[in-house]
Amino acid sequence: xxxAVTIKDIAKRVGQSNVTVSYALRGSTEVSExxxxxxxxxxxxxxxxxNGFARSMQSGRFGNIGLLCxxxxxxxxxxxxxxNGIESELAGAKYHLTVGRLPDEKLxxxxxxPGLLAEWTADGLLINYQESIPSRMIELIETDHVPAVWIxxxxxxxxxxxxDLDAGRSATEQLLRMGHRRIAYVDYSHGQLDxxxxxxxxxxxxxxxxxxxxxxxxxxxxxxxxxxxxxxxxLRPQLASDxxxxxxxxxxxxxxxxxxxxxxxxxYIAALRLGLRIPEDLSIVSFDDAAIYILGPRxxxxxxxxxxxxxxxxxxxxxRVAAKVSPTETRLAVAFDFDPGQTVSPPTNL
Amino acid sequence: xxxAVTIKDIAKRVGQSNVTVSYALRGSTEVSExxxxxxxxxxxxxxxxxNGFARSMQSGRFGNIGLLCxxxxxxxxxxxxxxNGIESELAGAKYHLTVGRLPDEKLxxxxxxPGLLAEWTADGLLINYQESIPSRMIELIETDHVPAVWIxxxxxxxxxxxxDLDAGRSATEQLLRMGHRRIAYVDYSHGQLDxxxxxxxxxxxxxxxxxxxxxxxxxxxxxxxxxxxxxxxxLRPQLASDxxxxxxxxxxxxxxxxxxxxxxxxxYIAALRLGLRIPEDLSIVSFDDAAIYILGPRxxxxxxxxxxxxxxxxxxxxxRVAAKVSPTETRLAVAFDFDPGQTVSPPTNL
DNA sequence: AGTCGTAACTTAGACGATTAAGTATAAATT
DNA sequence: AATTTATACTTAATCGTCTAAGTTACGACT
Numbered sequence: 001x002x003x004a005v006t007i008k009d010i011a012k013r014v015g016q017s018n019v020t021v022s023y024a025l026r027g028s029t030e031v032s033e034x035x036x037x038x039x040x041x042x043x044x045x046x047x048x049x050x051n052g053f054a055r056s057m058q059s060g061r062f063g064n065i066g067l068l069c070x071x072x073x074x075x076x077x078x079x080x081x082x083x084n085g086i087e088s089e090l091a092g093a094k095y096h097l098t099v100g101r102l103p104d105e106k107l108x109x110x111x112x113x114p115g116l117l118a119e120w121t122a123d124g125l126l127i128n129y130q131e132s133i134p135s136r137m138i139e140l141i142e143t144d145h146v147p148a149v150w151i152x153x154x155x156x157x158x159x160x161x162x163x164d165l166d167a168g169r170s171a172t173e174q175l176l177r178m179g180h181r182r183i184a185y186v187d188y189s190h191g192q193l194d195x196x197x198x199x200x201x202x203x204x205x206x207x208x209x210x211x212x213x214x215x216x217x218x219x220x221x222x223x224x225x226x227x228x229x230x231x232x233x234x235l236r237p238q239l240a241s242d243x244x245x246x247x248x249x250x251x252x253x254x255x256x257x258x259x260x261x262x263x264x265x266x267x268y269i270a271a272l273r274l275g276l277r278i279p280e281d282l283s284i285v286s287f288d289d290a291a292i293y294i295l296g297p298r299x300x301x302x303x304x305x306x307x308x309x310x311x312x313x314x315x316x317x318x319x320r321v322a323a324k325v326s327p328t329e330t331r332l333a334v335a336f337d338f339d340p341g342q343t344v345s346p347p348t349n350l
Numbered sequence: 351x352x353x354a355v356t357i358k359d360i361a362k363r364v365g366q367s368n369v370t371v372s373y374a375l376r377g378s379t380e381v382s383e384x385x386x387x388x389x390x391x392x393x394x395x396x397x398x399x400x401n402g403f404a405r406s407m408q409s410g411r412f413g414n415i416g417l418l419c420x421x422x423x424x425x426x427x428x429x430x431x432x433x434n435g436i437e438s439e440l441a442g443a444k445y446h447l448t449v450g451r452l453p454d455e456k457l458x459x460x461x462x463x464p465g466l467l468a469e470w471t472a473d474g475l476l477i478n479y480q481e482s483i484p485s486r487m488i489e490l491i492e493t494d495h496v497p498a499v500w501i502x503x504x505x506x507x508x509x510x511x512x513x514d515l516d517a518g519r520s521a522t523e524q525l526l527r528m529g530h531r532r533i534a535y536v537d538y539s540h541g542q543l544d545x546x547x548x549x550x551x552x553x554x555x556x557x558x559x560x561x562x563x564x565x566x567x568x569x570x571x572x573x574x575x576x577x578x579x580x581x582x583x584x585l586r587p588q589l590a591s592d593x594x595x596x597x598x599x600x601x602x603x604x605x606x607x608x609x610x611x612x613x614x615x616x617x618y619i620a621a622l623r624l625g626l627r628i629p630e631d632l633s634i635v636s637f638d639d640a641a642i643y644i645l646g647p648r649x650x651x652x653x654x655x656x657x658x659x660x661x662x663x664x665x666x667x668x669x670r671v672a673a674k675v676s677p678t679e680t681r682l683a684v685a686f687d688f689d690p691g692q693t694v695s696p697p698t699n700l
Numbered sequence: 701a702g703t704c705g706t707a708a709c710t711t712a713g714a715c716g717a718t719t720a721a722g723t724a725t726a727a728a729t730t
Numbered sequence: 731a732a733t734t735t736a737t738a739c740t741t742a743a744t745c746g747t748c749t750a751a752g753t754t755a756c757g758a759c760t
Contacts, residue, residue, distance in 0.1 A: 004470060004495065006716060017740055022718065032738060047495050052469035053403040053412060054716035057745045062403060063465075064448075078430055087451055096465050098414075098448050101437055115413075115446050119402035120354060145354065145397050237644050265644045273645075292642055294587050294615045295623075356746055367710055372748065382708060404746035407715045 005048045013042050025050075064096040065317060066122035068114065068141070070130040071104040077130055082151070085310020086126060093318050098122060108134035122146065124321045126313055129153035147320035151313045154202055154331065158320065160313040162304045163333035164203045168210020170336075171257055171285050171302050176218050178346040180255040180283065184223040185211040186243070186267065187259035188236040207259055207287060223253065237266035244270045254347035255283035261290025264299065268292055268343075279345040289339070300341030309334045355398045363392050375400075414446040415667060416472035418464065418491070420480040421454040427480055432501070435660020436476060443668050448472060458484035472496065474671045476663055479503035497670035501663045504552055504681065508670065510663040512654045513683035514553045518560020520686075521607055521635050521652050526568050528696040530605040530633065534573040535561040536593070536617065537609035538586040557609055557637060573603065587616035594620045604697035605633035611640025614649065618642055618693075629695040639689070650691030659684045 007025070011018040016035065024031045024039035025048075031039075042048075056062050067086060069078045083099075090097050098121065103112040116122060117140055125148040127133075127141060141148055150159040168185075175183050185208055208224060215222040225243055227236065240258075244267055247253070258264030264286035268278070276282045278297050286301045293299055312334055320330075357375070361368040366385065374381045374389035375398075381389075406412050417436060419428045433449075440447050448471065453462040466472060467490055474497040477483075491498055500506040518535075525533050535558055558574060565572040575593055577586065590608075594617055597603070608614030614636035618628070626632045628647050636651045643649055662684055670680075 002495075004716095008716080018716085019718080019741085020739060022716095023739095026718095030738070035738080047493070049468075049470040049494075051407075051716050052465075052471035053406045054745090055469065055718080056403045057401075057407060057716080057747095058718045060745070078433070080428055080430060083428070083433075083449070084451075087449060091451065091465065094465065096448050096450070096471065098446050099433070099437060100446070101434075101441065115402075115441070115444065118399075119405065120399040121402035121446065143397070144399075145352075241645060269645050291615075291640075292644065294642065295591055295619050354746095358746080368746085369711085369748080370709060372746095373709090376748095380708070385708080401746050404715090405748080407717090407746080408748045410715070 004051070005043075005046045006051070007048075010039060010042050010046060010048060013046070014038055062121060062123045063094060064098055064122045065090055065124050065126060065314070065321075066098050066100060066116040067126045067128070068100050068102050068116060069128045070132045071101050071107070078128055079306045081306035082128070082310040085307035085312075086314045087310075089311045089314035089318070095123070095318070102133055102137045104132065105134045108136045113140070117141065117144065120146075124148065124317045126151060126317055127153075129156075129159075147317060149313050149317040149320065151309060157328075158316060158330045160309055160316060160332045160334060162203065162309060163335050164206035165210040165213075166333070167287065167302045167336040168207035168257070169214045170210070170338075171287075172211045172214035175255045175257075175283060175285065175344070176214060176220075178283075178344070180347050181220060182223070182251070182253040183211075183215065183220070183255045183257065184225055184253040185257045185259070186225040186240060186263050188225075188227060188231075188240040188263045188266070189260045204259060207257075211257055236262070240266040241270035241273075245274060253282075255285070255344070257285045257287070259287055261286060261288050261292075265290040265292045268296070268299070272296060279343050280348050283345060283347070284343040287336075293343075297342040299339075300344040301339045302336040303339060305334050305337045308337075354401070355396045356401070357398075360389060360392050360396060360398060363396070364388055412471060412473045413444065414448055414472045415440055415664070415671075416466040416475045417447060417449050417478070418452050418466060418475060419449070419478045420482045421451050421457070428478060429656045431656035432478070432660040435657035435662075436664045437660075439661045439664035439668070445473070445668070452483055452487045454482065455484045458486045463490070467491065467494065470496075474498065474667045476501060476667055479506070479509075497667060499663050499667040499670065501659060507678075508666060508680045510659055510666060510682045510684060512553065512659060513685050514556035515560040515563075516683070517637065517652045517686040518557035518607075519564045520560075520688075521637075522561045522564035525605045525607075525633065525635065525694070526564065526570075528633075528694070530697050531570060532573070532601070532603040533561075533565065533570070533605045533607065534575055534603040535607045535609070536575040536590060536613050538575075538577060538581075538590040538613045538616070539610045554609055557607075561607060586612070590616040591620035591623075595624060603632075605635070605694070607635045607637070609637055611636060611638050611642075615640040615642045618646070618649070622646060629693050630698050633695060633697070634693040637686075643693075647692035649689075650694040651689045652686040653689060655684050655687050658687075 007018045007021050011021045014021065014035070020031060020035065021039050024036045025043060027036065052063070087097050098116060100114045100116040102114055116125065125141065125146050127148060127150050129150045129152045148158065150156040152161055153159045154161050172183060187204060187208065189204065212222045227239055231239060240263055256267060258267055264284060268284060269292065271278055271282050271284070278284060284299065286299045288303050289301050290299060312332055316330060316332060357368045357371050361371045364371065370381060370385065371389050374386045375393060377386065402413070437447050448466060450464045450466040452464055466475065475491065477491060477498060477500050479500045479502045498508065500509040502511055503509045504511050522533060537554060537558065539554065562572045577589055581589060590613055606617060608617055614634060618634060619642070621628055621632050621634070628634060634649065636649045638653050639651050640649060662682055666680060666682065
């Protein structure tokens with residue numbers, strides 16, 4: 001391995017100053033054609049690569065964005081598509097992406113600080129907001145002098161979040177337009193399928209609110225189905241199934257909206273078991289992609305636009321980094337992706 | 351935002367040289383108690399954070415590891431748990447993690463080079479190997495003078511991969527020990543559930559080989575079920591289902607191993623539909639966690655140890671970085687995680 | 701009383717690159 | 731022929747931090 005090849009090593013080899021080499025490598029016209037070619041040739045020969053950190057120091061920008069997530073215990077709290085979205089936007093702007101995790105409550109109280117906050121290595125920070133992030137850390141980030149954008153939060157100065165309210169309303173309106181009148185909204189989430197539910201709190205409330213708005217707007221009574229008290233996650237799929245089984249055919253909703261896959265999946269299975277045809281007897285709409293429809297109708301879903309959200313957050317952050325002004329409020333709701341699926345049709349039993 | 355606070359700014363404020371401040375901040379005894387406290391006080395007041403890049407330059411190490419994955423088109427090619435594993439190991443060693451994506455064949459031929467390879471910013475590289483990585487990029491990485499460790503490859507000088515052969519053998523042996531004799535290995539993978547299948551080629555071959563070894567070792571005929579030619583992914587679930595339905599009860603396998611969730615899930619559904627009891631009539635073992643068991647028995651699985659693989663790869667890389675010697679071959683197979691589930695029992699119809 | 705030692709600093713130089721400001725040499729202009 | 735003007739370089743300074751090598755001032759030892 002040895003030491004890395006520097007610009008000086010090349011200079012020594014070609015018998016010229018390091019500045020000439022620097023100019024030559026970047027193709028400046030201040031250098032003769034001959035030297036430029038020679039320098040580039042030697043550089044390739046010696047396997048030269050510029051030291052990015054040295055460049056950064058000179059230019060005064062890191063060319064790096066930090067992404068902070070809550071500690072790994074929250075399984076899958078960083079959706080791959082979100083990462084993809086962020087990365088693609090940053091790569092386009094020639095920025096690197098450094099991923100770090102925030103300590104949990106316990107570690108935070110012991111004074112643990114992630115590398116990204118301990119030293120100055122990024123031009124800006126993205127934070128994938130979760131309820132589990134210790135308030136101490138939030139404070140640390142907010143009092144820091146780096147531009148920051150929060151993902152999955154609605155409360156920060158600069159944040160990007162999924163338009164849950166709109167999605168709830170749109171999903172309901174689609175069913176209403178089709179002619180459905182008895183539409184239920186079911187939320188038995190946090191079951192076993194529910195691996196990744198970022199910002200659960202407001203997203204659950206907002207989707208339900210959107211549904212209610214649409215129902216009330218249409219002059220219909222909302223029918224919100226939720227467990228009465230905190231029910232253990234592993235029992236919820238059964239609850240969803242029980243609820244559907246308990247419905248009297250004449251009064252049974254012709255369509256259901258399920259908050260997240262962990263709610264919809266049991267409904268889907270239960271419907272099939274009850275001999276209900278999907279979508280003829282029951283239209284099902286889900287709010288994310290529960291891959292349970294292996295040999296049955298594919299779910300109609302409104303999917304959190306992780307990729308788009310990542311891109312938008314990165315874009316917003318880069319703008320703030322470029323502006324170099326103190327943050328003015330910026331909130332951006334990103335519209336859900338809609339997958340038509342096959343589990344929705346006009347009601348047949350009106 | 352303004353300019354970042356440097357050590358010099360503090361020096362000016364406390365009326366001492368920047369070196370004194372540097373010593374003071376790091377708690378050196380070369381500085382009087384009084385000055386140290388004063389400096390730290392002022393530093394906090396001014397919101398000082400050390401410039402990590404400047405430190406790196408001085409120390410000659412980046413304190414940064416790069417992670418390269420194939421382009422984002424391959425959906426979910428970077429499992430979150432792998433990232434978690436890598437990150438936790440690196441964080442423990444005070445290294446940062448920078449994530450970058452390799453261009454696809456088309457972009458690579460246009461000369462696109464990811465930031466991590468264009469400039470020198472990392473002490474080492476991890477590469478999540480995929481078939482789709484352009485050979486041009488592989489070459490670039492291999493001729494680079496940075497220590498590198500490949501994940502999900504068996505062919506590189508330094509690599510970490512899942513012990514597919516062992517897993518195939520162990521899974522089969524478990525069934526054999528239980529008394530199963532008619533055991534089939536089914537591979538209709540790459541269906542709709544199959545979002546993330548790293549290094550599909552050798553992993554498929556190895557799991558099947560492990561199965562065959564175990565069967566032959568027990569003096570039993572292997573029964574490998576695979577589509578004869580390339581069948582479109584969306585048709586494969588049906589094929590798996592059809593195969594099971596076509597079995598004569600007396601000759602039907604008492605246990606099946608399914609290569610990945612996209613194979614097992616349709617088998618699971620089909621078995622339920624055929625009225626087969628799981629596991630009494632049919633034991634099912636899967637090679638990753640297909641979350642289809644909402645209201646039925648939980649799958650018995652052998653899961654690729656993504657987290658462990660990430661940790662091991664990071665550990666291996668850090669060792670190489672520390673060693674600073676030219677790479678000697680290091681290959682590491684990481685054992686699968688076993689989840690007992692509920693879909694396996696001794697055969698009842700022998 | 702003179703030397704030594706030490707505490708508490710400072711100055712100088714380095715890391716690898718860049719940019720600004722010189723300085724020769726040769727060619728072009730008048 | 732004298733002066734201007736490119737051309738192709740070089741030297742000096744900078745980014746923020748660190749390490750090594752001075753430099754004071756003061757008290758302790760012999």
